[in-house]
Amino acid sequence: MKRFEHFNAKTIDEAILLLEKYDGEAKVIAGGTDLIRVLKDDILPKYPKAIINLKTIANLEYIKEENGVLKIGSLTRLSDVASSSLIKTKYNLLSEACRSVGTPQIRNMGTIGGNLCQDVQCWYYRASKSLGKVFHCLRKGGNVCYAVSGDNRFHSIFGGKGCVAVCPSDVAIALTALDALVKTKGPLGERVFPVSELYKDAALNLGRSEIVTEIQVPEPPPEARQIWIKFRLRNSLDFAIVSVAVMLTLEEGVCKDVRIALGGVAPTPKRLKEVEDFLKGNYINSETAEKAGKMAVAKAFPLSHNAYKIPITESLVKRVILMAKDHRTLT
Amino acid sequence: MDEGKNDLINGARMRMQKIKLTINGKLYELILGYEVQPWHTLAFTLREKLGLTGTKIGCDRGECGACTVLMDGRPILSCLTLTVECDGKNIETIEGLLNSKTGKLHPIQEAFIESGAFQCGFCTPGMIMSAKALLQRNPNPTLEEIREAMSGNLCRCTGYIPIFNAIMKAAEKMRGMT
Numbered sequence: 001m002k003r004f005e006h007f008n009a010k011t012i013d014e015a016i017l018l019l020e021k022y023d024g025e026a027k028v029i030a031g032g033t034d035l036i037r038v039l040k041d042d043i044l045p046k047y048p049k050a051i052i053n054l055k056t057i058a059n060l061e062y063i064k065e066e067n068g069v070l071k072i073g074s075l076t077r078l079s080d081v082a083s084s085s086l087i088k089t090k091y092n093l094l095s096e097a098c099r100s101v102g103t104p105q106i107r108n109m110g111t112i113g114g115n116l117c118q119d120v121q122c123w124y125y126r127a128s129k130s131l132g133k134v135f136h137c138l139r140k141g142g143n144v145c146y147a148v149s150g151d152n153r154f155h156s157i158f159g160g161k162g163c164v165a166v167c168p169s170d171v172a173i174a175l176t177a178l179d180a181l182v183k184t185k186g187p188l189g190e191r192v193f194p195v196s197e198l199y200k201d202a203a204l205n206l207g208r209s210e211i212v213t214e215i216q217v218p219e220p221p222p223e224a225r226q227i228w229i230k231f232r233l234r235n236s237l238d239f240a241i242v243s244v245a246v247m248l249t250l251e252e253g254v255c256k257d258v259r260i261a262l263g264g265v266a267p268t269p270k271r272l273k274e275v276e277d278f279l280k281g282n283y284i285n286s287e288t289a290e291k292a293g294k295m296a297v298a299k300a301f302p303l304s305h306n307a308y309k310i311p312i313t314e315s316l317v318k319r320v321i322l323m324a325k326d327h328r329t330l331t
Numbered sequence: 332m333d334e335g336k337n338d339l340i341n342g343a344r345m346r347m348q349k350i351k352l353t354i355n356g357k358l359y360e361l362i363l364g365y366e367v368q369p370w371h372t373l374a375f376t377l378r379e380k381l382g383l384t385g386t387k388i389g390c391d392r393g394e395c396g397a398c399t400v401l402m403d404g405r406p407i408l409s410c411l412t413l414t415v416e417c418d419g420k421n422i423e424t425i426e427g428l429l430n431s432k433t434g435k436l437h438p439i440q441e442a443f444i445e446s447g448a449f450q451c452g453f454c455t456p457g458m459i460m461s462a463k464a465l466l467q468r469n470p471n472p473t474l475e476e477i478r479e480a481m482s483g484n485l486c487r488c489t490g491y492i493p494i495f496n497a498i499m500k501a502a503e504k505m506r507g508m509t
Contacts (some may be wrong), residue, residue, distance in 0.1 A: 001370040001372075002370065003368070003369075003370055004369060004370055005369065006369030006370075006413070006415050008415075008416075029413070029416075032411055032412065032413065033408070033411050033414075036372070036393070036410075036412075036413070037392050037393060039370075040391065040392065041392075051369065051386055051413075053413075053415075053416055055416060079405070102483070103396065103482055103483025103484075104406060104461065104479070104480060104482060104483045105393075105396060105399055105406050105407050105408045105461075105483040106393060106401075106408070106483065108405040108406060109407050109408065110412065129440070189338065235482070236482035236483065237394060237482075292357040314467070319404050
């Protein structure tokens with residue numbers, strides 16, 4: 001790694017102040033499992049002058065329930081979220097998504113806030129001098145997305161305004177299906193907004209000196225069934241090729257409420273609103289589940305190398321709905 | 332006090348800042364800016380500054396698990412950890428497993444030898460540290476629990492089966508000891 005200054009922030013305000021002072025030339029570090037790789041490969045257009053440690057801030061690591069809302073401090077480690085008995089019982093979708101991230105070591109280091117804010121895995125973006133070539137792509141301030149005309153087998157099948165790298169966060173997909181909110185703090189004060197709005201084209205929807213401080217999840221109805229599926233080539237370490245999070249509430253076989261979110265197929269977590277509207281009020285059986293799968297990919301327009309994701313998405317959507325209906329889980 | 336003077340004092344404090352690490356029960360104090368730089372990883376410090384070369388660096392990108400050490404009892408990747416952020420932490424490495432009084436290997440190490448759980452041996456220190464964390468937490472793991480606990484450690488020689496067998500055997504040995 002190249003040289004940088006290192007600061008241990010004592011408070012969020014101190015971290016924000018330091019970010020302001022360095023004006024875009026500093027990065028915050030939580031678990032570091034993504035940032036240290038980024039620094040080692042030297043992929044950023046501007047190598048940061050300073051690294052600001054958030055782990056030294058007190059009171060950012062917690063899991064608690066307040067007035068029917070689950071609150072998780074952004075510095076809470078993924079392994080703690082995954083093993084929390086409160087989250088396992090009431091918010092199992094989130095627990096399963098956290099358990100599917102990376103490896104045990106990565107989950108012991110990585111934080112929930114860091115998972116939401118990690119950089120994309122696009123190989124053009126991640127290419128570096130040490131690997132032989134640098135692509136000055138859209139995400140780095142250039143004007144071309146090299147994946148569109150290049151090898152895009154792991155990229156979006158639902159387009160993207162420019163950058164077609166997919167949202168790399170599993171946690172974001174689960175939180176989208178749970179209708180969760182993210183709380184941030186910056187020089188202008190605090191903001192609270194839906195997790196899915198944290199992602200926009202070719203960047204995170206965060207100000208330069210804004211830090212994610214808390215995740216808020218509304219309590220799902222006790223009868224809601226939650227299922228998480230992450231399709232990938234290896235069962236460990238790999239990022240999702242396609243992931244599906246579903247929360248389904250049935251009343252005598254009829255869908256009362258449903259939320260479905262897709263990951264690995266678009267630059268942002270993708271809520272399937274049309275499919276949800278179709279399912280609501282309908283009997284859940286293999287026919288409606290199959291139709292839901294077809295509807296999920298009806299508007300997909302794959303790139304040159306990733307049409308294979310369409311049948312995977314279609315069958316996974318069908319599968320999660322039926323699994324939720326039958327109370328089945330993956331073993 | 333004028334600002335220049337303030338900066339000087341702060342600068343001096345920075346120069347004298349020490350990073351305190353407890354490694355295998357022994358306290359190390361490393362001077363920041365001299366023995367440790369902000370961009371040094373724990374894997375680098377262990378190997379190049381403290382001579383604890385049992386911890387291996389494989390991919391150096393957090394993918395292979397060869398650099399796994401225990402921090403406050405949990406397996407972590409020392410190649411993705413900055414040493415400056417380990418101040419006050421308790422680190423265990425493969426060097427700490429040998430019983431210094433009896434000179435005997437740890438039951439996990441014995442079981443690895445008996446089961447032939449390595450060929451080239453490069454992944455072994457990381458494997459054993461992951462296994463140690465598992466057996467501390469869960470003295471009687473199922474095969475599935477072992478597979479999950481070891482899913483962050485790559486081995487290109489054994490095909491994993493002898494490793495899982497070794498951990499089963501080690502669990503038995505350790506249960507017998509208490």
